[in-house]
Amino acid sequence: MNSKQYKYLPVVNYGEEAKNRTDIEIDIIGNSSCPCCRFITIPNNGDALAYICPICFWEIDLFIKSDDETSDQNHGLTLIKARKNYQQFGAVLPNLKKYCRQPKEYEYPTK
């Protein structure tokens, strides 16, 4: 693994033909809402360990039991803090915004 690669980005080999694609995450269709930004981005009914929300960049942490418990996978952020950051910066941390994308129409929460 390239150590310069961002630690939390999923490492997936899509093959040569996918090299220039920028929309590879479109292959994953969520069915559960992200605990941070609430958009419907999380696959597998939310049981998606180490999955990173493409909209807010929160990494699913199945081990935290409450919104004010710090998440090691998320730089020690709590969900409460991450939500505030998402509202303020558009990402769980300001320097992660460049990895995030706009929500797609079908990802908007129905309620």
Ligand SMILES: [Zn+2]
């Ligand atoms: Zn999210």
